[in-house]
Amino acid sequence: MTYQLYYWTGIQGRGEFVRLALEDAGADYTDVARVDGDDAMQPFLEGDRKGAHPFAPPFLTSGDLVVAQVANILHFLGPRLDLVPEGEAARLQALQLQLTIADFVTEIHDSHHPIASAEYYEDQKDPAKRRAADLRQHRLPKFLGYFEQVVDRGNGHALGAHSYVDLSLFQIVRGLDYAYPNAMQALAPKIPQLRALEARIAARPNIAAYLASERRLAFNTNGIFRHYPELDGGITDDA
Amino acid sequence: MTYQLYYWTGIQGRGEFVRLALEDAGADYTDVARVDGDDAMQPFLEGDRKGAHPFAPPFLTSGDLVVAQVANILHFLGPRLDLVPEGEAARLQALQLQLTIADFVTEIHDSHHPIASAEYYEDQKDPAKRRAADLRQHRLPKFLGYFEQVVDRGNGHALGAHSYVDLSLFQIVRGLDYAYPNAMQALAPKIPQLRALEARIAARPNIAAYLASERRLAFNTNGIFRHYPELDGGITDDA
Structure with a gap:
């Protein structure tokens, strides 16, 4: 097909x-x-x-x-593509997790565009600083903490076995490493399972070949995950 | 069940x-x-x-x-519940439309909370005014125009026959009527199909009984759809 x-x-x-x-x-x-x-x-x-x-x-x-x-x-x-375990319960669970990832992706995007997608970042930099601070301090720990718990329960997988959800979690971790390196460093001790999952996905032969190919574009400041140093202020202790 | x-x-x-x-x-x-x-x-x-x-x-x-x-x-x-036409293509189409409604709902919510869900509206009122202006001027016309086209193609239904998507579109129209009455009045000439769909859904016996019951709570300023007059400035002609 x-x-x-x-x-x-x-x-x-x-x-x-x-x-x-x-x-x-x-x-x-x-x-x-x-x-x-x-x-x-x-x-x-x-x-x-x-x-x-x-x-x-x-x-x-x-x-x-x-x-x-x-x-x-x-x-x-x-x-x-054999990327979800069999049965209705597993498929619904996969869809639910993917929808939660979609919500997370929107929040990550909106951290640099809190006012309007169609306007320039430079024209919404001040509200972006406030929203990105909330993302780092509250939303990253909440979402990543949730997915850490899910992967922990799933013995290293979102669904107990390899699935498209694991591939999307890999992308989330890589994207956040690019966009918010300080925040991700601060959160590292709290997400060992997600970090191990990311490494395992990167080592899958087809994914390794893809990441090394020209088809894998570099992260950049036109995408969802954007690195603006002024938005990556790390996380303070009360998170 | x-x-x-x-x-x-x-x-x-x-x-x-x-x-x-x-x-x-x-x-x-x-x-x-x-x-x-x-x-x-x-x-x-x-x-x-x-x-x-x-x-x-x-x-x-x-x-x-x-x-x-x-x-x-x-x-x-x-x-x-017999609320989606039969067949995989129709079920995927329903899910796609519902996911687009979910994206729209998030944008409507964020128009009063563009900085942080957990903070008070009063503490993000200025960015909310900017985001709500963009919602009224650009996003409402875009989303509602899209759904109008979908319902027009579906002969008065999102999917050519009654489904859960029609029920959700009813809720979107009712919610926006409450939150953004000025903007919705300005958009009225552009959404006759959605308006007719809303009326037909409200007249369905079980829905009419539900809307008249105590189970249907009133819209209020704790929900997704919130009416703050300062955010409902209408739509200017260049929309």
């Missing part, structure tokens, strides 16, 4: 959570906009194509099917 | 999207915290119970199953 992934060129962004699943499974896929340009997404976004109408990238096509929203795409791909 | 819904007392909040589905279907359910208090949720939130570990309310239990995250709960309930 061939899949077509549609996502903005130039950044990892939300598309990367899907890309990691396709790469880990060795799936046959085309990263369409990287071949044909971002304009290739327009007919879908304008609702001019058959099938579901995506609100925004990323979306995936497979035959006549159009599947949008990261968690929905991974819910669709999971059984097909 | 009996369901147990767990959600904070005192507000409609995100729990209301689940409540509307249960009420519309005439499902047998208990709104647990309203009976036993908010503390009843703690063992689940601390990971002390069997089954999936919710990050936050709402969550639903059914036998041994614990299902958290609104879109995941509705994905689970949809086929059981």
